[in-house]
Amino acid sequence: MNIYAKTDIGLERAENQDNVWGEMLGARACAAVLCDGMGGESRGGLASKIAVDVVSRRILENYRENMGRNSIRNLLVTSIVAANNMVRTAAEEHGNEIMGTTCVAAIVADGTAYIVNVGDSRAYQLFTDGDDECIRQITKDHSHVRELVERGQITAEQARVHPERNKITRAIGAEEEVTPDYFELNLNKGDMVLLCSDGLSSYGDDLDILDICFDSEQWECCENLVDYANSKGGHDNVSVALITL
Numbered sequence: 001m002n003i004y005a006k007t008d009i010g011l012e013r014a015e016n017q018d019n020v021w022g023e024m025l026g027a028r029a030c031a032a033v034l035c036d037g038m039g040g041e042s043r044g045g046l047a048s049k050i051a052v053d054v055v056s057r058r059i060l061e062n063y064r065e066n067m068g069r070n071s072i073r074n075l076l077v078t079s080i081v082a083a084n085n086m087v088r089t090a091a092e093e094h095g096n097e098i099m100g101t102t103c104v105a106a107i108v109a110d111g112t113a114y115i116v117n118v119g120d121s122r123a124y125q126l127f128t129d130g131d132d133e134c135i136r137q138i139t140k141d142h143s144h145v146r147e148l149v150e151r152g153q154i155t156a157e158q159a160r161v162h163p164e165r166n167k168i169t170r171a172i173g174a175e176e177e178v179t180p181d182y183f184e185l186n187l188n189k190g191d192m193v194l195l196c197s198d199g200l201s202s203y204g205d206d207l208d209i210l211d212i213c214f215d216s217e218q219w220e221c222c223e224n225l226v227d228y229a230n231s232k233g234g235h236d237n238v239s240v241a242l243i244t245l
Contacts, residue, residue, distance in 0.1 A: 001024075001028070001029075001030060001108070001243070001244065001245055002030075002218055002219075002243070002244045003022040003023065003024060003030045003032060003241065003242070003243050003244075004022065004218065004219060004221060004222045004241070004242045004244075005020045005021065005022040005032060005034075005222060005239075005240065005241040005242070006020070006222035006223060006225075006226055006239070006240055007019065007020045007237065007238070007239035007240075008226045008229075008230070008237065008238050008239070009237055010199060010229070010230060010234040010235065010236050010237050010238055011230055011233065011234025011235070012233070012234060012235050012236070013236065013237055015045055016045065016237045017036065017037035017038070017044035017045040017047075017048055017237055018034070018035065018036050018037070018048060018197050018199070018237040018238070018239035019034075019035050019037070019045070019048040019049045019051075019052040019239070020032070020033070020034045020035075020052065020195075020239040020240070020241050021033045021034075021052050021056045021241075022241045022243075023056070023060070025059070025060075025063050025107070025109070026065055028065070028109060028110050029063070029065070029107065029108065029109035029110070030107075030108055030243055031056070031059045031063070031105070031106065031107045031108070032105065032106050032195055032241035032243060033051075033052050033055045033056050033059075033103065033104075033105040033241075034052075034103070034104050034105070034121055034195045034196070034197060034239050034240075034241050035047075035048035035049075035051045035052050035101045035102060035103045035104075035121065035172070036048060036101060036102045036119070036120075036121050036197040036198060036199070036237070036239070037049075037100070037101040037102075038098075038099075038100050038101060038102075038168075038171065043091075043094065043097050043098070043099040044099070044100075044101065046090060046099065047087045047090070047091075047099045047100055047101040047172070047173055048101040050083065050086050050087050050090055050101075051083040051086075051087060051101045051103050051172050051173075052103075054079065054082050054083040054086050055076075055079040055080065055082075055083050055103065055105050058075065058078070058079040058082060059075065059076075059079065059105075059107065062075050063075065063107065067109070069112070069114070069184065072107055072109070072114045073114060073182055073184070075107075076105055076107065076114060076115075076116045076180070076182070077116060077180060077182065079105070080103060080105070080116055080118060080172065080178060080180045081177075081178065083103065083172050084172045084173060084175075084177070084178040087099060087100065087101065087172050087173035088173055088176070091173060099173050100171035100172055100173035100174045101119070101171060101172050101173060102117075102118060102119025102120055102121040102168065102171060102172070102197070102198075103116075103117065103118045103119065103121065103172050103180075104116070104117040104118075104119075104121040104122060104123050104139060104195050105117075105195075106123060106193055106195060106241075106243065108187065108193060108243050108245075111186060111187050111188070111245070112184065112185070112186055112187065113125070113138075113183075113184070113185050113186075113187055113193050113243075114182075114183075114184055115138055115139065115182070115183040115184070115185075115193075116180040116181065116182050116183075117139040117140075117142075117180060117181050117183075118142065118170050118171060118172050118178055118180045118181075119141075119142050119143075119168045119170060119171050119172075120141040120142060120143045120168050120198050120201075121139075121195065121196065121197050121198065122137060122138075122139050122141070122195070122196055122198075122201050123137075123138040123139045123183070123193060123194065123195050124136065124137055124138060124193070124194040124196070124206075124209070125138055125185060125187070125191060125192070125193060125194075126191065126192040126193075126194060126210060126213050126214070127187075127188065127190070127191045127192070128190060133210055133211075133214050134210070135206050135207070135209060135210040137206070138183050138185065138193075139181065139183065140181060141168075142168055142169045142170035142171075142181075143167060143168050143169060144167040144168075144169060145167070147169070187245050188245070189245055190245060191244075191245050192213055192242060192243065192244050192245070193242070193243040194209070194213065194240065194241070194242050194243075195240065195241040195242075196225070196238075196239065196240045196241075197236075197237065197238060197239040197240075198236065199229055199235075199236035199237050199238030199239065200225060200226075200228075200229045200238050200239075200240060202236065203229060203232040203233060203235060203236070204225075204228060204229055204232055208228065209225065209228075212224050212225055212228055213225075213242070218242070218244050221240075221242050222240045222241070222242055225238075225240045225242075226238050226240065
């Protein structure tokens with residue numbers, strides 16, 4: 001098992017408001033947290049940094065080998081709640097300015113991935129099925145366009161270019177209480193778990209992401225994904241974290 005991460009400002013933004021962290025938790029486990037901030041001036045960057053710091057610290061302080069699945073779930077969910085409280089406190093200290101962040105976090109231990117998300121930062125599973133290489137989005141975006149797709153008002157293709165595609169409906173710091181979605185999946189040898197901000201998913205194609213991950217050396221994947229996002233215009237900050245089994 002290995003873990004890699006990278007963040008980049010992109011080609012058009014004056015500041016990188018993404019933050020990403022990844023670390024091994026032992027021989028059989030690792031964790032990653034990725035956040036994409038929102039807010040005026042530097043507030044989005046501050047929000048994402050607070051959230052990454054809070055969630056990663058709680059994982060490092062509380063994760064233990066042989067933790068049960070319910071304990072890992074509770075660790076991830078309560079970490080998101082703690083991050084929400086800290087971001088809201090920081091917003092109050094800055095005159096109640098708008099301040100929030102998306103978040104996707106994963107612990108992978110003993111062949112199982114435990115994932116939480118708030119907002120539109122995503123987690124994907126990349127795997128082989130026979131001779132085929134496959135990519136599957138695990139998380140569901142908390143976004144306006146996803147709601148439109150689910151109601152049948154627009155197609156998935158239309159959602160990719162919809163003018164409100166970046167409008168999210170849930171974020172850390174946006175409300176007094178936040179409820180992350182939780183996902184759990186079994187992994188096989190050779191599988192990968194990819195976390196990314198919308199700087200990659202909004203401008204790239206899933207099949208291109210799949211090809212890059214399987215055609216690159218593991219240690220090159222994150223760099224190549226960032227280069228790919230920038231080749232598509234680099235319109236946003238882009239962050240990725242890759243866990244390989």
